[in-house]
Amino acid sequence: MVKKYGLFIGGEFIPGENKEYYPILNPSNKSKLAEVTYGNINDTKKAVDIARETFDKGVWSDLTPQARSNILLKLADLLEKQTNEFAKLESANVGKTIKFAREGDLFLIIDNLRYFATAARNLEGKNFGDYSGLGYSIIKREPLGVVAGIVPWNYPLLLATWKLAPALAAGNSIIIKPASLTPLTLLELCNLAKKAGIPDGVLNVITGPGEIIGTELACNKKIDMISLTGDVETGKKIMEMSSSTLKKVHLELGGKAPMIILDDCDLKTAVEGAVVGSFWNSGQDCTAVTRIFVHESMHDKFVKYMTEKTKTIIIGDQLKESTDMGPLVSSTQRKRVLDYIESGKKEGAKLVCGGKVPENKNLANGYFLTPGIFTEVHSDMRIAKEEIFGPMAVIFKYKNLDETLKIANNVKYGLASSVWGKDINKLLKIASELNFGTVWINDHGILVSEMPHGGFKQSGFGKDLSMYSLEEYTRVKHIYIDKTNVARKPWHWTVYGKKD
Ligand code: NAD
Numbered sequence: 001m002v003k004k005y006g007l008f009i010g011g012e013f014i015p016g017e018n019k020e021y022y023p024i025l026n027p028s029n030k031s032k033l034a035e036v037t038y039g040n041i042n043d044t045k046k047a048v049d050i051a052r053e054t055f056d057k058g059v060w061s062d063l064t065p066q067a068r069s070n071i072l073l074k075l076a077d078l079l080e081k082q083t084n085e086f087a088k089l090e091s092a093n094v095g096k097t098i099k100f101a102r103e104g105d106l107f108l109i110i111d112n113l114r115y116f117a118t119a120a121r122n123l124e125g126k127n128f129g130d131y132s133g134l135g136y137s138i139i140k141r142e143p144l145g146v147v148a149g150i151v152p153w154n155y156p157l158l159l160a161t162w163k164l165a166p167a168l169a170a171g172n173s174i175i176i177k178p179a180s181l182t183p184l185t186l187l188e189l190c191n192l193a194k195k196a197g198i199p200d201g202v203l204n205v206i207t208g209p210g211e212i213i214g215t216e217l218a219c220n221k222k223i224d225m226i227s228l229t230g231d232v233e234t235g236k237k238i239m240e241m242s243s244s245t246l247k248k249v250h251l252e253l254g255g256k257a258p259m260i261i262l263d264d265c266d267l268k269t270a271v272e273g274a275v276v277g278s279f280w281n282s283g284q285d286c287t288a289v290t291r292i293f294v295h296e297s298m299h300d301k302f303v304k305y306m307t308e309k310t311k312t313i314i315i316g317d318q319l320k321e322s323t324d325m326g327p328l329v330s331s332t333q334r335k336r337v338l339d340y341i342e343s344g345k346k347e348g349a350k351l352v353c354g355g356k357v358p359e360n361k362n363l364a365n366g367y368f369l370t371p372g373i374f375t376e377v378h379s380d381m382r383i384a385k386e387e388i389f390g391p392m393a394v395i396f397k398y399k400n401l402d403e404t405l406k407i408a409n410n411v412k413y414g415l416a417s418s419v420w421g422k423d424i425n426k427l428l429k430i431a432s433e434l435n436f437g438t439v440w441i442n443d444h445g446i447l448v449s450e451m452p453h454g455g456f457k458q459s460g461f462g463k464d465l466s467m468y469s470l471e472e473y474t475r476v477k478h479i480y481i482d483k484t485n486v487a488r489k490p491w492h493w494t495v496y497g498k499k500d
Contacts, residue, residue, distance in 0.1 A: 011200025039208035251460030255415030262421030337390030414456030
């Protein structure tokens with residue numbers, strides 16, 4: 001018997017109105033991991049009403065920052081004790097390797113929770129001053145109210161944490177909709193949240209189809225902010241639907257990260273960065289290296305070395321410690337990547353390795369794909385412009401750096417990028433020219449709780465992580481206190497009567 005999960009509303013798991021469940025599968029063998037409720041519009045409304053009521057009663061927002069902080073720290077401690085169980089569940093559900101789920105996702109999730117727990121106590125107003133000569137001004141940060149978070153399947157619990165941790169730290173109530181394929185770790189976190197002392201109704205999770213639940217969340221007037229991590233097209237829909245209530249919108253969308261390798265770069269360093277950056281999480285990452293620009297002086301050596309390294313990646317059951325790459329998350333996702341591979345070949349790129357369904361019979365039941373590399377890529381090919389979201393790297397050979405930077409910037413995305421070389425002045429100049437929310441120098445992909453993550457252009461707006469993110473989940477209020485203590489203020493003559 002597999003575990004059945006209801007919707008987490010008002011502090012308990014309840015069946016949805018339709019009492020319908022759907023299976024959650026392990027993408028390496030299609031075995032059933034659990035069953036999850038297929039929520040509908042009425043279920044979503046119910047979650048929103050409870051979140052609203054909880055916020056309006058102040059059961060969470062009226063707690064001191066210290067009290068909220070202590071509860072979030074307790075949640076982090078409880079999760080840390082169960083790191084292995086959560087890593088195993090995330091790995092089984094998404095297909096990411098157990099080592100990556102444990103040392104990457106879970107490590108960062110626990111740190112994020114602790115960071116925002118502490119940050120809750122440092123959320124300050126900005127001003128106290130007399131600017132008019134007649135009174136004092138105070139600037140105060142307040143929670144927004146009810147927040148809706150919608151998250152994708154590639155980092156289910158991590159990206160949910162990027163929303164719930166700052167939202168709760170600031171005093172909001174939240175409803176989260178996980179991706180339909182990968183809701184399990186977030187549902188399990190609800191048990192820990194209750195144990196840690198988060199009051200009922202403050203954190204709610206609703207599972208089911210994105211279009212139905214997401215539409216209700218975007219249009220519901222009791223919600224003050226919606227924060228989506230997902231595809232650009234979903235972001236556009238959310239923004240359009242949210243305009244009916246003018247709620248605050250925060251969008252973390254796709255990417256097409258360039259990696260610029262300068263001619264003075266150490267070859268081994270660059271290749272290590274390229275292999276890891278292209279293939280972590282099976283390339284299903286919005287910041288993954290997807291366009292590698294290599295100076296012509298080292299291009300051939302780079303391709304040879306990167307191909308050799310890529311061929312050493314061990315593909316298999318994601319729950320084995322020795323596996324380097326698990327399956328893609330679903331058959332739809334693998335088909336999408338295979339279609340891009342076909343389009344790359346048709347448009348004249350050269351597939352130098354990988355990009356194939358493995359022949360190994362033991363892998364036949366899963367959505368596996370060998371990590372691949374395209375060379376002889378041109379900027380007008382689809383594989384050079386669009387988000388593949390799988391284990392495929394594309395390599396450009398370049399001569400002229402200025403032209404290369406133009407090509408690197410000339411995509412609709414602006415999430416992350418990196419530049420590799422030795423001359424720090426040159427590297428910093430290029431970092432200024434790259435039109436991306438993050439530029440890593442001599443590394444690619446590292447994230448820390450203290451620094452912001454977020455895109456430019458169609459990669460969205462708003463920031464995850466850092467104090468910038470905490471501030472996203474607040475509103476700024478100006479409070480003015482008159483100090484004249486007189487009925488007729490010096491400026492009243494401008495409305496009627498005479499100047500005194
Ligand atoms: P997606 O947009 O299809 O789904 C994301 C979430 O939105 C899911 O929960 C889904 O159910 C929901 N959704 C889908 N259609 C909806 C609709 N019409 N209205 C409301 N909600 C809807 O994206 P995905 O395929 O799950 O994830 C991959 C995408 O996410 C990629 O583009 C990737 O780059 C992006 N991503 C971005 C970041 C970032 O930090 N910028 C991080 C991870 C993933």
